[in-house]
Amino acid sequence: MKIKSTPLKDCYIIEPTVFEDERGYFYEKFNEQKFEELTGMNGHFVQDNISKSSYGVLRGVHLQKGEHAQAKLVSCLEGKVFDVAVDLREDSPTFGQWFGVELTPENKLQLYVPRGFGHGFSVLSETAIFSYKCDNFYHKESEGSVIWNDKDLNIDWKLPADKVLLSEKDSQLPTFAEKNF
Incomplete structure (x- = not known):
């Protein structure tokens, strides 16, 4: 397992060591001990989530705040x-x-997304199955968010705006300036 820094403090890309031959491949997707040694971050996860989405779906930007904050490994x-x-x-x-x-x-x-970070993703293929491990349990009353097309953040989601598909909830999130985090 290799840990690569990103421009954001405490946010890391995790690259597994892959063993491949004519039969296929094997890799260790996650190892708590190695993760903690390499990052110094808590690698104990308590909840796994899976979502399936079609092209253009954009989920985010979401977070859990306060005592229910979550780090995610996606x-x-x-x-x-x-x-x-x-x-x-x-x-x-x-x-x-x-x-x-x-x-x-x-x-x-x-991608390791630490506590206190917002998170989202856009689907660039016909469909996608997305997985994320969380180090704390979901708590509805602790949700925070920022609208996907916030002008201050100016996130490039790699999708044309007219192709973005949002849930009703995600289409009505507050702006970064409104600080719902």
Whole structure:
């Protein structure tokens, strides 16, 4: 397992070591001990989530706040997504900045999104199956969010705006300036 830094403090790309031969491949998708040694971050996850979406679906920008804050380890099991982390920790040197990475089953990359970050992804393939591990349980009353097309954040979701498909909830999220995080 290799850990690659991103421009955002405490946010990492995880690249597994893949063993491949004529039979196929094998890799360790996650190892708590190695993860903690390499990042210094807590690698204990308590909830796994899977979503399936079609081209143009954009989910985000979401987070859990307060005592129910969640770190996430995300990956794409089928298809292609553009995954985005936004640093919403006001005391962070990278507050208000975002980072995005393409995740596919072929590149096998994962993104570690720490507590206090917003998270979202857009689907760039016909369909995608997206997986995320969370280090805390979901708590509806602790939801925070920022609208996907916020002018201050100016996130490039790698989709034409007229192709973006949102849930009703995601189409009505507050702006970054409204600080619902």
